[in-house]
Amino acid sequence: MGDPLPVNVVALDPVLEAGATSALSSSPDISVVPPDGTARVAVVIVDQVTQQELDLISSTRTAAHRPEVVLVATDLAPAEALRAIAAGARGLLRRREASPHRLVRTVLTSAVGDCTVPPDLIDRLLEHGVQAQPQGAARRHATGWGLDDRELAVLRLVADGRETDEIARQLCYSTRTVTTVIRDITQRYRLRNRAHAVAYALRAGLL
Numbered sequence: 001m002g003d004p005l006p007v008n009v010v011a012l013d014p015v016l017e018a019g020a021t022s023a024l025s026s027s028p029d030i031s032v033v034p035p036d037g038t039a040r041v042a043v044v045i046v047d048q049v050t051q052q053e054l055d056l057i058s059s060t061r062t063a064a065h066r067p068e069v070v071l072v073a074t075d076l077a078p079a080e081a082l083r084a085i086a087a088g089a090r091g092l093l094r095r096r097e098a099s100p101h102r103l104v105r106t107v108l109t110s111a112v113g114d115c116t117v118p119p120d121l122i123d124r125l126l127e128h129g130v131q132a133q134p135q136g137a138a139r140r141h142a143t144g145w146g147l148d149d150r151e152l153a154v155l156r157l158v159a160d161g162r163e164t165d166e167i168a169r170q171l172c173y174s175t176r177t178v179t180t181v182i183r184d185i186t187q188r189y190r191l192r193n194r195a196h197a198v199a200y201a202l203r204a205g206l207l
Contacts, residue, residue, distance in 0.1 A: 005029060005030050005031065006041075007039050007043060007107055008032065008034065008037055008042050008067070009021050009032065009042075010043065010044045011046075017045065020043055023099075024100075027104040030104060039065065040067055040068065042061075042067040043107065044057055044072070045073075046073050047073070049073055049076065053073075054084065055087075057089050058088055060088075061087070061088030068110040068111060069110075070103075070107055070110050071091065072094075072095055072098050074095050076094055082199050085115070085195045085196065085199035088192065090116070090193065090195045092116065093118070114161075114194070115193075150181060151185055154185075157170060182194050
């Protein structure tokens, strides 16, 4: 077994901070470190998602040790979720759904580079991204942006919250091919990570 994953908690409410710290500490795979410690994942707990909270996500993500960010909010509308992902959040949870098990799983998933979004919110994000587009418009738009069929298929499964090995199995690709496709997309459009790629694609109407 490897060393526990170092995680810190960022919350303005000390009660919420204590609750999240307790939940994370229950897992042997996680070690909660002080806010100024070196963490691979930061859990940011907020009430609402305004520009102030988006700035907090961004500043946390761009700290010296560049931790992945898991956002826990009271509620998340599709537009707020997109802005949070674009600001650097890799995992999203609603506070009422953030049980100790689910919070730990989201943190561990984020640490290995996968984006985690509540399943019902994925559907609403996709609807939000393609709202009012005529049939076939999204595919034509994707072609216009230089995405081929393989890249579009991979990006759609990333948006569905699938992990790399799941995408590889479903599309009959190797995991290396899937990783290469995602890397090519993020580099081509100068995106930070796969979560940012999903947010970008949705906002641009590519999905």
